[in-house]
Amino acid sequence: MQIKNDLLLRVIKGEKVDRTPVWLMRQAGRILPEYRAVRNSVSGFIELAKTPELAAEVTIQPVDILGVDAAIIFSDILVVPEAMGLPYEMVEKRGPWFPKTIADASDLKKIRIADIEELSYVLEAIKITKKALNGRVPLIGFAGAPWTIFAYMVEGSGSKTFSKARAMLYRNPALSHKLLEMITASTIKYLKAQVGAGANLVQIFDSWAGILPPYHYREFSLKYIEKICNALTEAPVTVFAKGAFFALEEIGQLNCDTVGLDWNMDVDTSRQLVGTDKALQGNLDPAVLYASEKEIVHYTHQMLNQFKGSRHIANLGHGVYPDIDPEKVKLFVKTVQGISATSKD
Numbered sequence: 001m002q003i004k005n006d007l008l009l010r011v012i013k014g015e016k017v018d019r020t021p022v023w024l025m026r027q028a029g030r031i032l033p034e035y036r037a038v039r040n041s042v043s044g045f046i047e048l049a050k051t052p053e054l055a056a057e058v059t060i061q062p063v064d065i066l067g068v069d070a071a072i073i074f075s076d077i078l079v080v081p082e083a084m085g086l087p088y089e090m091v092e093k094r095g096p097w098f099p100k101t102i103a104d105a106s107d108l109k110k111i112r113i114a115d116i117e118e119l120s121y122v123l124e125a126i127k128i129t130k131k132a133l134n135g136r137v138p139l140i141g142f143a144g145a146p147w148t149i150f151a152y153m154v155e156g157s158g159s160k161t162f163s164k165a166r167a168m169l170y171r172n173p174a175l176s177h178k179l180l181e182m183i184t185a186s187t188i189k190y191l192k193a194q195v196g197a198g199a200n201l202v203q204i205f206d207s208w209a210g211i212l213p214p215y216h217y218r219e220f221s222l223k224y225i226e227k228i229c230n231a232l233t234e235a236p237v238t239v240f241a242k243g244a245f246f247a248l249e250e251i252g253q254l255n256c257d258t259v260g261l262d263w264n265m266d267v268d269t270s271r272q273l274v275g276t277d278k279a280l281q282g283n284l285d286p287a288v289l290y291a292s293e294k295e296i297v298h299y300t301h302q303m304l305n306q307f308k309g310s311r312h313i314a315n316l317g318h319g320v321y322p323d324i325d326p327e328k329v330k331l332f333v334k335t336v337q338g339i340s341a342t343s344k345d
């Protein structure tokens, strides 16, 4: 189907656009009272994510309410470990928790490469969303990067240090690689299935990239992201590796189309490291949205000026924080959309 607002896809292709497209990581979620109302109608996050009609509804909410230039399918990166045989729970105010984790070689026997049948609820949600969007904006599919998924499967929950997962890289690199191979194979199947169901592009979230030293990042993360990028020939791929400024040059050499930047990354230096043949996405400090309206406009303009409208997709440098006022998000979106990309050259 023809996409009416295809700004995002055109920026990715390197085409000239009249203005910079904008969306927000974690836009489908708790910032909107409309989301909380739908979530409160079911037992919790997991049931919502597994009910395709409702997942589609909350995917479209930010397009209707915030006016963003793309939708991102409502799901979570942790559906992949679940489909591999490690179910998770979402504990109120604490985040994800895995009753079973991977600690040694015997645990690997209990898991498998994900069966896509087990993720059919996500694919169904994508199909319903596409129909309901009716080509208004592109739909983004996503998955976690293998290293970030590994970190949850080994640690069993969120952590400041992910020390169990980091210890495994040193103590048992062979087992680590086996698990990363299984996650990578699962992720490739899953992302291809998302594109098959209608996702126009996909994003890989490497949320815990920044806790690894460069030598481990290269060996245990980048190598697997590279495999995914090489396998995903059907749709554009965005790589967002939070905190991996040290690896930007190598990320720039991946077979991907867009590189996401967090707010610690200097825009000019990032552009030099990544090169000019990829789009850049980001990178307003998410905490700017706690500031006054005047400051939000100021910092948004500053960010747009730094990217100079050249192959830029505006976003925050990480997911929007749950306690941000949706009116502030709307102001950010409107500010980006009110500015001509080319006038900034």
Ligand SMILES: Cc1c2[nH]c(c1CCC(=O)O)Cc1[nH]c(c(CCC(=O)O)c1C)Cc1[nH]c(c(CCC(=O)O)c1C)Cc1[nH]c(c(C)c1CCC(=O)O)C2
Pocket: 024, 025, 026, 027, 028, 029, 030, 039, 045, 072, 073, 074, 075, 076, 077, 078, 090, 094, 095, 096, 142, 158, 205, 207, 319
């Ligand atoms: C690390 C990670 C996770 N999930 C995700 C990441 C990578 C991005 C990042 O670094 O933030 C990605 C994700 N999670 C969710 C989406 C939906 C699409 C979107 O709007 O971006 C996306 C893209 C829904 C969600 N995933 C989660 C919620 C909140 C659940 C609820 O209370 O409704 C939502 C809407 C829960 C979740 N899921 C995860 C955590 C750590 C938590 C708890 C903390 C938190 O809420 O941010 C794992």
